[in-house]
Each structure stands twice: as structure tokens, then as C-alpha cells.
Amino acid sequence: MAEEQTQTQEVKDTNVKQEDGMYHYYISTATRGGDITCQSFITEKKLEHNLYPIVVTPPDDAIQNPVFDWTNIKWDEADSSTLSAKIASVAEDVQALTKSVTTIQTQNQATTKENEQITKTLDGLNANMGALTSMMSMISSKLTPTTSTESTTTTTTTEGGQN
Structure with a gap:
């Protein structure tokens, strides 16, 4: 569980290169319960802003089942x-x-x-x-x-x- 929190903390700061030299981002192609609600991926390319379906900012820890609302540009609960x-x-x-x-x-x-x-x-x-x-x-x-x-x-x- 301590490892999960550490990994989540590392993923939080997406504009900073991680220890492994990679950047962590998210894919969300749905607005409330569609194909992909929230899936993380790693790349060596740095992104400055959201580019559908890639989301730069990580979801809040309080959200159990996050989905990115592309209309309001924010993470919501699915x-x-x-x-x-x-x-x-x-x-x-x-x-x-x-x-x-x-x-x-x-x-x-x-x-x-x-x-x-x-x-x-x-x-x-x-x-x-x-x-x-x-x-x-x-x-x-x-x-x-x-x-x-x-x-x-x-x-x-x-x-x-x-x-």
C-alpha cells in the first residue's frame, strides 16, 4: 500500500520527468461511463496541455472511478x-x-x-x-x-x- 501511494505521488506531477526518465499521462475517451474512463500510460515525450484523448493532469485521489469530462475540462466520478x-x-x-x-x-x-x-x-x-x-x-x-x-x-x- 505504501508503494501504491508513492507511485501515485510520482504520477501526480506530470510535467516533471520521473525517475525512469518517462512522463506519466492518462487516457479518457468517455464522458461518464464510456469506453475508457481512466487509463494511465507512460511516454518519453513531454506534453504541456490536454490533447484528446490524453489528459495531462492526474485525477484527484478522492475520486474512486475517474472519468475526464471533456466538456468542462475536469475529472469527474463515474x-x-x-x-x-x-x-x-x-x-x-x-x-x-x-x-x-x-x-x-x-x-x-x-x-x-x-x-x-x-x-x-x-x-x-x-x-x-x-x-x-x-x-x-x-x-x-x-x-x-x-x-x-x-x-x-x-x-x-x-x-x-x-x-
């Missing part, structure tokens, strides 16, 4: 209450999405039924149109020859009467 709030928020989103999917599925089923009814109605109309077209063709074919036969007969009779 405690379980924050994580619980995120989980609750995600659970609410999942419930909302589930309700949306259920609603969409219900609407889809209703639309499918309506489409089937429309298709049946159109099939019936097409059958009726076919029957009407056939009847019109038969009527048209019967009317057309009768009219031309009568006019020919009338013409013949008229010509015969003049002779």
Missing part, C-alpha cells in the same frame, strides 16, 4: 449511480422502441388486410369488366352486320323499284 441512470434511460428507450415496433406491426397487419380486400374487389371488377367487354363485343357484332345488310337491301330495293 460512479454507479450515473451508470444506473444511463441504464434506466436506455431501458426507457428500449421500451419506447418496443411499443413503436408493436404499433407498426399492428398497422402493417391492418394495411395487409385492407390490401387483400382491395385486391379481391379489383379482381371482381376486372371479372365484371371482362364480362361487360364480351357482352359489348357480342352486341356490337350483332348490330353492325344487321345495319349494313339492311342498308344494302334497301338500296337494292330502291334501285329495283326505279327500273
Whole structure:
């Protein structure tokens, strides 16, 4: 435990070269519970300021689970209450999405039924149109020859009467 405190003390002063000739920095790519909350690394290059995802200043010893808040440029606690709030928020989103999917599925089923009814109605109309077209063709074919036969007969009779 004494070794841990000594190492933490050495890491605290990041702008000073450590005994091993290296500089100690931190990586934090998350704001409250993301990918990397706080991971230390060592390099021989000296950094003067934060450069995402590298943080020059170490987190406070009072913070149990540090995460760097890049918006406010400070270390924060990534405690379980924050994580619980995120989980609750995600659970609410999942419930909302589930309700949306259920609603969409219900609407889809209703639309499918309506489409089937429309298709049946159109099939019936097409059958009726076919029957009407056939009847019109038969009527048209019967009317057309009768009219031309009568006019020919009338013409013949008229010509015969003049002779």
C-alpha cells in the first residue's frame, strides 16, 4: 500500500520527468461511463496541455472511478449511480422502441388486410369488366352486320323499284 501511494505521488506531477526518465499521462475517451474512463500510460515525450484523448493532469485521489469530462475540462466520478441512470434511460428507450415496433406491426397487419380486400374487389371488377367487354363485343357484332345488310337491301330495293 505504501508503494501504491508513492507511485501515485510520482504520477501526480506530470510535467516533471520521473525517475525512469518517462512522463506519466492518462487516457479518457468517455464522458461518464464510456469506453475508457481512466487509463494511465507512460511516454518519453513531454506534453504541456490536454490533447484528446490524453489528459495531462492526474485525477484527484478522492475520486474512486475517474472519468475526464471533456466538456468542462475536469475529472469527474463515474460512479454507479450515473451508470444506473444511463441504464434506466436506455431501458426507457428500449421500451419506447418496443411499443413503436408493436404499433407498426399492428398497422402493417391492418394495411395487409385492407390490401387483400382491395385486391379481391379489383379482381371482381376486372371479372365484371371482362364480362361487360364480351357482352359489348357480342352486341356490337350483332348490330353492325344487321345495319349494313339492311342498308344494302334497301338500296337494292330502291334501285329495283326505279327500273
